[in-house]
Each structure stands twice: as C-alpha cells, then as structure tokens.
Amino acid sequence: MVKLHVKHGDESQFLFEIPASTPIDTLINQISLIYNGRLKVHRICGEISMLAKHGITLPVNMQGLTEDQITDLKLVDEYADKCIPMDGYVEEEDGTGRRNGRAPTEKMRSILERTIQEAKDKISKKLVQADQCVTCDQINEALQQLKGAVMIVYPMGLPPYDPIELEFKNQEELEGTQDSLDVIPEADLTLWFSGKEMHRGKLLSDSVGKNEKTKVIVKIQKKGNAAPARERVVSDDEQKQMMAYYYRKQQELKKLEENEDNSYMDSEWADRNSLKRTFQGLNDIKWKPR
Structure with a gap:
C-alpha cells in the first residue's frame, strides 16, 4: 500500500493508504470523500456546539429579531415546544439572535460536547504526526456518532431547517459562506505530485512508481488554479x-x-624560533641602543 500524505497548500490534511495500481479517478474520489467529509464533520461539530449552548435554530424569518419585533410581527416558532431537549432546558440567550435560547441541561450538554471531541479526534490533523491514516469509514463513524448524540438529547428531532439536520441529510446550503470556499467538489479536485498533475485515466503507479512501501506527499488543488507550490x-x-x-x-x-x-604567547617556551636561535648561538645576544 502506498501511503499518501495529503496536503492542501502547505497545510497537512491527513494520511491515506491505497494500492499503487489504483486508477487516479478512484484515488481522487476517495480523497475527495475524506477531504470534504472532514470539513462536514467540523461544520456539524461547530453547529452542535452552538446547539448545546443556545438550543435549536430559529426560523429564518425570526433570526436576528428582538422579542418586541417578533411580537409586533406576530411571528411564532412552531418547533419551539416540539423540539425540547431531554431532561428539559435552561434559558441561555443567544446574542446573535440565531437560536431560541432553550439550551439542554448540563447532563445533556456534556453528552454533546464529549461526542464532538470524539468525532474531531477521529479525523484530527494530529493523526499525521502519529503516522495514522484516515479512511472513509472513520468519516462515516464520526458522522454517525454526532447524529446519535443529537438523537439522544433531542429524541423528537430538530427542525427541518436546522443546519445540523440539513447536514445530516446532505442538504446543507453553503453558498455565500466561507465554508463554501473550502469545499472542493470531486469534479473540480486535482491531485499533484512532485510539481506535476496526476491525470485521470492513469494509475497511481504511473506517478509514484510500483513500490508498495512508498510514502509520498500529494497536494489537493482546485481545477483551474495555478499549480501548488513545491515542497x-x-x-x-x-x-x-x-x-x-x-x-x-x-x-x-x-x-x-x-x-x-593569550598571555602565554609571551613566554619563552612558547617562542617557536627559540630552538633555532639556540643552535645558532643567538639567544644571549643583547641589543644595545645607539
């Protein structure tokens, strides 16, 4: 199995193992799933962290409004009483006005926070330093862990418009967000090795050789962008x-x-010419000033 150290720019992403005989098309598919899957896990972790602090997301037409504005406009959150955390809730106002402020209790919050950390550890960039590879199965396991924790705390489910729910259904809306710039669709993803693009239709061995014990650095780049900088x-x-x-x-x-x-240099024994002058009979010569 060839071990690939996958980077995006100069930043390490993960390690991945695959046979040298693998077609580049298959390799790009697998790396795309892992790369974008890691981003997805981190997005969900961020949203669950906010869920644990401030409760479910408000309907879009209520977000950012004050209570007086909501009352004046006669807006109602129909999911507020349907999506109640297990063990009840505590009031934790969301300063951004994005969530309803009905946060889970400390016990339920700890379940969410612990699961977030476990999911992040499965796909952490620190695994590169530990020489551990990441697989598609690990990405799926992390997603299932997060989904299970949300179901435990919110047995009635989340509102259909909640970002977490949309992520689990692969219906997330990233357009216009910073996250959309990080995601690279499989069709737009290119792989580079040693300053050269690894073209579809060829085998991995065409670029890195047939030695299955090889470890190489490959870089992800979006199609149409300049070649990534060499290592x-x-x-x-x-x-x-x-x-x-x-x-x-x-x-x-x-x-x-x-x-x-260096004062020893003034000593007689340190004079390199002393022996020569002795043989020449010059040591006892005394100079008299004129």
Whole structure:
C-alpha cells in the first residue's frame, strides 16, 4: 500500500493508504470523500456546539429579531415546544439572535460536547504526526456518532431547517459562506505530485512508481488554479533546529574568544624560533641602543 500524505497548500490534511495500481479517478474520489467529509464533520461539530449552548435554530424569518419585533410581527416558532431537549432546558440567550435560547441541561450538554471531541479526534490533523491514516469509514463513524448524540438529547428531532439536520441529510446550503470556499467538489479536485498533475485515466503507479512501501506527499488543488507550490527542501521545524544549532555554536565561539587568555604567547617556551636561535648561538645576544 502506498501511503499518501495529503496536503492542501502547505497545510497537512491527513494520511491515506491505497494500492499503487489504483486508477487516479478512484484515488481522487476517495480523497475527495475524506477531504470534504472532514470539513462536514467540523461544520456539524461547530453547529452542535452552538446547539448545546443556545438550543435549536430559529426560523429564518425570526433570526436576528428582538422579542418586541417578533411580537409586533406576530411571528411564532412552531418547533419551539416540539423540539425540547431531554431532561428539559435552561434559558441561555443567544446574542446573535440565531437560536431560541432553550439550551439542554448540563447532563445533556456534556453528552454533546464529549461526542464532538470524539468525532474531531477521529479525523484530527494530529493523526499525521502519529503516522495514522484516515479512511472513509472513520468519516462515516464520526458522522454517525454526532447524529446519535443529537438523537439522544433531542429524541423528537430538530427542525427541518436546522443546519445540523440539513447536514445530516446532505442538504446543507453553503453558498455565500466561507465554508463554501473550502469545499472542493470531486469534479473540480486535482491531485499533484512532485510539481506535476496526476491525470485521470492513469494509475497511481504511473506517478509514484510500483513500490508498495512508498510514502509520498500529494497536494489537493482546485481545477483551474495555478499549480501548488513545491515542497520546501527544509521544513519549518528543521529550519528552526538548524538556526538554533548555529546560534549556539556562534555563542560558544564568542564566549571562547572573550575568555581566551593569550598571555602565554609571551613566554619563552612558547617562542617557536627559540630552538633555532639556540643552535645558532643567538639567544644571549643583547641589543644595545645607539
């Protein structure tokens, strides 16, 4: 299995293993599922975190309005009394006016928060440092964990327009948001290795060779964008270590120069020409000033 260190720009994303004989089309499909799946998990985690703090999302026409405005416009949240957290709720007003302020109790909140952390750990970028790969199954497991936790806390479900519900149904609306810039559809995703694009219709082995024990860095890029920058010869950590090493050496040399006592050079025994003058009989010559 070839181990791919997948990056987007200079930022590490995840490690992925796949046979060298895999078609590039299949490889792009798998990497797209994992890359976009990780983004999806993080989006859901962010929304569940807000759900735990401030309750369900208000209808779009009520978001951002004050209570007086809602009363004047005679707007009603029909899901407020239907989507009640297990064990009841506590009032936690949402300063952004996006959620109804009926937050789960501490016990239920802890379930959501713990599940969020577990889901993030399954797809964390720290797995790259631990040399652990991420698979599509891990993405699905993380999504199922999050879905299960929401069902425990909200057994009656969430409003159909709630971002969490839309994410679980793959009906999320990202257009016009920052998240939409991060997502790269499979059709627009290209892979690059060693400064060259890995073209569809070919095999992974055509780019990286047939050695199944190979570990290489591949970069994700959106179709139509310029080629991603090549990997630097020296990483940031290695550069820092080198600079620290040469700085220490410089300080040591400086300290030696400051503390060095050269007075012994004036001693007779330190004179390199003393033996020569002895044989020539010149040691006892005394010079007299004119």
